[in-house]
Amino acid sequence: MDILGTSLRVCVDDLDSAIAVYERLTGAEAMRFESGPVSAAAVGPFILMTGPAGHLEVLRKITATLAVRDADTAVAELKAVGADIIAGPQPTPIGRSVVARHPDGSIFEYVDRPGAGG
Numbered sequence: 878m879d880i881l882g883t884s885l886r887v888c889v890d891d892l893d894s895a896i897a898v899y900e901r902l903t904g905a906e907a908m909r910f911e912s913g914p915v916s917a918a919a920v921g922p923f924i925l926m927t928g929p930a931g932h933l934e935v936l937r938k939i940t941a942t943l944a945v946r947d948a949d950t951a952v953a954e955l956k957a958v959g960a961d962i963i964a965g966p967q968p969t970p971i972g973r974s975v976v977a978r979h980p981d982g983s984i985f986e987y988v989d990r991p992g993a994g995g
Contacts, residue, residue: 878954881944881990884924888937892916892927899923906964910970923927924944939976939984948989
């Protein structure tokens with residue numbers, strides 16, 4: 878599986894205030910999106926998220942989001958190493974998403990970027 882990049886997940890109380898901080902720190906412009914009741918923004922290497930406490934509690938368990946070339950390949954390789962697929966693949970505004978628990982208990986989200994990389 879080709880891991881093309883990593884995004885750090887940050888749960889915040891005030892998305893607008895957080896966007897201003899992270900845009901200034903990274904020099905990148907926020908790309909906003911919604912996922913159910915969760916409002917989010919991708920800013921450089923960060924994914925900022927806000928929403929109902931119950932949803933954020935679940936999101937905080939995911940260590941990071943990893944960009945991969947293809948979600949189906951990621952699923953096959955994750956299963957081959959004994960990972961449990963918790964959710965997906967499912968479409969999101971930024972690509973198909975898979976959430977997996979690695980054999981060590983770590984939980985990661987994998988999002989595909991089929992046209993990325995060489």
